[in-house]
Amino acid sequence: MSFLISLVSFIVALGILVAVHEWGHFWVARRCGVKVERFSIGFGKALWRRTDKLGTEYVIAAIPLGGYVKMLDERVDEVSEQDLPYAFNRQHVLKRIAIIAAGPGVNFLFAIFALFVMYSIGLQTVKPVVGNIEPDSILSQSNIPKNAILTQVGDRKVVDWEDVAYEFMSFIGHDEMLINWTDERTTYEKSATINISEWKFDPDKMSVFTSLGLTPFRPKVLGILGSVEKGSAAQRIGLLTNDKIVSLNGTSMQNWEQIVGYVSTRPNQPVQVDVLRNGQIVSLSGTIGSKTDEQKTKGYMGFTPTLEPWPEGVVFVHQYGFVKAMSKAMDKTWRLMTLSIEMLGKLITGDVSVKNLSGPISIAQGAGSSASLGLVYFLGFLALISVNLGIINLLPLPVLDGGHLLYYFIELFSGRPVPESVQEVGFKIGGVLLLLLMSVAIFNDIARL
Amino acid sequence: MLKQRIITALILAPLALFAILYLPLFSFQIMIALVMGLGAWEWSSMSGMTRSYTKGAYAALMVVMCLALCALLPTNLIWYQGHLNSLYTYILSISVIWWIISFGMILAYPRYSSIWYTSKVLRGIFGILTLIPTWVAIVSLRAHEYGELPYYGASLIFYVLGIVWAADIGAFFVGVKFGKHKLRPEVSPGKTLEGLMGGVFASSAIIAFAALHFKYDSSLIWLHIVVGALTVGVSALGDLNESMFKRCAGIKDSGKLLPGHGGIMDRIDSLTAAFPVFAFCYVMWMA
Numbered sequence A: 001m002s003f004l005i006s007l008v009s010f011i012v013a014l015g016i017l018v019a020v021h022e023w024g025h026f027w028v029a030r031r032c033g034v035k036v037e038r039f040s041i042g043f044g045k046a047l048w049r050r051t052d053k054l055g056t057e058y059v060i061a062a063i064p065l066g067g068y069v070k071m072l073d074e075r076v077d078e079v080s081e082q083d084l085p086y087a088f089n090r091q092h093v094l095k096r097i098a099i100i101a102a103g104p105g106v107n108f109l110f111a112i113f114a115l116f117v118m119y120s121i122g123l124q125t126v127k128p129v130v131g132n133i134e135p136d137s138i139l140s141q142s143n144i145p146k147n148a149i150l151t152q153v154g155d156r157k158v159v160d161w162e163d164v165a166y167e168f169m170s171f172i173g174h175d176e177m178l179i180n181w182t183d184e185r186t187t188y189e190k191s192a193t194i195n196i197s198e199w200k201f202d203p204d205k206m207s208v209f210t211s212l213g214l215t216p217f218r219p220k221v222l223g224i225l226g227s228v229e230k231g232s233a234a235q236r237i238g239l240l241t242n243d244k245i246v247s248l249n250g251t252s253m254q255n256w257e258q259i260v261g262y263v264s265t266r267p268n269q270p271v272q273v274d275v276l277r278n279g280q281i282v283s284l285s286g287t288i289g290s291k292t293d294e295q296k297t298k299g300y301m302g303f304t305p306t307l308e309p310w311p312e313g314v315v316f317v318h319q320y321g322f323v324k325a326m327s328k329a330m331d332k333t334w335r336l337m338t339l340s341i342e343m344l345g346k347l348i349t350g351d352v353s354v355k356n357l358s359g360p361i362s363i364a365q366g367a368g369s370s371a372s373l374g375l376v377y378f379l380g381f382l383a384l385i386s387v388n389l390g391i392i393n394l395l396p397l398p399v400l401d402g403g404h405l406l407y408y409f410i411e412l413f414s415g416r417p418v419p420e421s422v423q424e425v426g427f428k429i430g431g432v433l434l435l436l437l438m439s440v441a442i443f444n445d446i447a448r449l
Numbered sequence B: 001m002l003k004q005r006i007i008t009a010l011i012l013a014p015l016a017l018f019a020i021l022y023l024p025l026f027s028f029q030i031m032i033a034l035v036m037g038l039g040a041w042e043w044s045s046m047s048g049m050t051r052s053y054t055k056g057a058y059a060a061l062m063v064v065m066c067l068a069l070c071a072l073l074p075t076n077l078i079w080y081q082g083h084l085n086s087l088y089t090y091i092l093s094i095s096v097i098w099w100i101i102s103f104g105m106i107l108a109y110p111r112y113s114s115i116w117y118t119s120k121v122l123r124g125i126f127g128i129l130t131l132i133p134t135w136v137a138i139v140s141l142r143a144h145e146y147g148e149l150p151y152y153g154a155s156l157i158f159y160v161l162g163i164v165w166a167a168d169i170g171a172f173f174v175g176v177k178f179g180k181h182k183l184r185p186e187v188s189p190g191k192t193l194e195g196l197m198g199g200v201f202a203s204s205a206i207i208a209f210a211a212l213h214f215k216y217d218s219s220l221i222w223l224h225i226v227v228g229a230l231t232v233g234v235s236a237l238g239d240l241n242e243s244m245f246k247r248c249a250g251i252k253d254s255g256k257l258l259p260g261h262g263g264i265m266d267r268i269d270s271l272t273a274a275f276p277v278f279a280f281c282y283v284m285w286m287a
Helices: A002-031 A081-086 A093-121 A161-170 A208-212 A233-237 A256-264 A322-349 A360-373 A375-394 A401-414 A420-448 B002-022 B025-046 B052-072 B086-108 B120-143 B152-178 B193-213 B218-249 B264-286
Strands: A036-051 A057-071 A123-126 A130-133 A149-153 A176-182 A190-195 A214-216 A221-228 A244-248 A270-277 A280-287 A289-293 A296-300 A303-307 A315-318 B182-184 B188-192
Touching: A002 A036, A002 A057, A002 A093, A002 A360, A002 A375, A093 A123, A093 A322, A093 A375, A093 A401, A123 A161, A123 A375, A149 A161, A161 A208, A161 A322, A208 A214, A221 A233, A221 A244, A221 A256, A233 A280, A244 A256, A256 A296, A322 A375, A360 A375, A360 A420, A375 A401, A401 A420, A401 B086, A420 B086, A420 B193, A420 B218, B002 B025, B002 B152, B025 B052, B025 B120, B025 B218, B025 B264, B052 B120, B086 B120, B086 B218, B086 B264, B120 B152, B120 B218, B120 B264, B152 B188, B152 B193, B152 B218, B152 B264, B188 B193, B193 B218, B218 B264
Parallel strands: none
Antiparallel strands: A036 A057, A123 A315, A130 A214, A149 A176, A176 A190, A221 A303, A244 A270, A270 A280, A289 A296
16 A cells, blocks of 8 residues: 555656656747647657647656657757748757756746745644753764754754754764754753764664764653554454553563563564553453564564653644745755755765665655655655756756756857767766666665665 | 678687786787787878888887887886886876867867868877877786786776777667667768667666676775766767877778778777776776
């Protein structure tokens, strides 16, 4: 089921983003007086098509991994004499630059729009309240106390954990990082500069927070069952919501961690559970279930605990009026753009390993998990991927929009088109680079599954 | 034509294979020097030299320069304590600069070509800048780790040959089988977009295979990919460079030494760019 959600959300997300990107090329091409022969979302066999009165064919095709706008062009096919003024390659180089740049440009505009809608609807998030800082970790050099609220990382304000994660990541490869916070009682900010030259972060193994020794605040777990999964071992044993587990096989249970530890090390073993139900001890017995992930079989019951309620004000909703939502959306889009570029830079300098490249499978999983959280989260995800798509397309690699732009900028200065033989050299370098990076990304995706 | 081409390849390939794998380093140096001499003979016609004794002198000069390098530096000192000899490193660096200039010349052609177009001396120097670094690059790669792992250097040479030839072979077969969209029908009618993609794909496959074979650390993968892609691109540049000089001299094939293939230079033009640039990157960042 989650696979299906991922797949559908992925196709929807990609369809929207490709349509938006290609529409950018299409719209500007029309404005510049270029004849557009076909506007296709997806590759391969056409599933649906219609033609408008200007002779443009709109197509939805079978392979949803991209799309294209086919413009009249002498380099691709024969163009009749009277159509020559409408051919792409006959346009002034500035017009060609505008048409090519419009694709990535619209991706950025779309990100602003998606975030604007997200901030208008409102998005529930959690304030960055510190739960715990591991002793002997990177952050333990600072004296950030428990329950402190992080307010600034580097020179940027942070209001929720997502912001904090982004800003932490932008410091990968740096030696020092500045953090500001306020503590529970006082409202004025304190700050600390933290030496992060020893910081090692592998996103496959841990979150950016754990790698620094930081645990976000979470309400206390109570030893009372919050829910019991249907058809799970817990249900077969006869456990009910609001039962408090007192002991397992006679070993008394003090807290939830102990219960989880006891259960997970005993897959498929018999168990006697004593619970406190309506003020009385009830003894139940049965077998612990099991669950396999990463080739390890662990005991699994299928119940979740109840949590203490969140303290006042920690969970809040990002929701703004028209103007504020717009400016927030623009800020955030700009930050996503700069972050994407910073991350690409770190990939080149080696501060971020190619192991961390993500391909379509990771994106599909991201699409699925954000979609299952609700529309607003999906919008945030779309904005992120849209910005990434725009930035990647602007890389000066022939094959991509950025490669064409590079040629046109050279043409702008040299006054004549880059020779096609040289374009071919570029195509080879760009093609090999892209093909191999895509392979690495897909390989990483599979290794992560 | 194709048959003759394949027969020539079938005779030469085992010879090359044997030389790269089994020839002692010193004889290998001399053999490559002779190949460069043959290349120089052809380059002399492309530079507009017509009299056979000038051509012979030019070819001899090339061989003598290679042999002088041999005499100057014993084979066991080409790499010393993990570093390539600094003279060789300089030659490779000069070669990289030459290829950047050559790229500029190709971009600008035919503009500014009058500067070098009429000068036989200048075109002769370009030949030296093209062929000597190729010899240095091939010898340096072959000699790396020669003491401990006598075949390691050979695998580096095969890697570069693989990247370059996979591009040609992939382009040829995919082009013949699936070629539909002509790239530049008036200049090179055989080239198609599909062929170009086939070449890109084949080279990528070789680079990926090499990444597995050399067991790179994940931090080096990125570098490996970039250098691989650069080698593919630069080999195409070597091709264009030779075509430009041939066009200036008004000839189609560089020579007739290899039946079915044209001349030696037609075969090694891509390599004259790929080897020095790859060797430079290898020496600087990967060795």
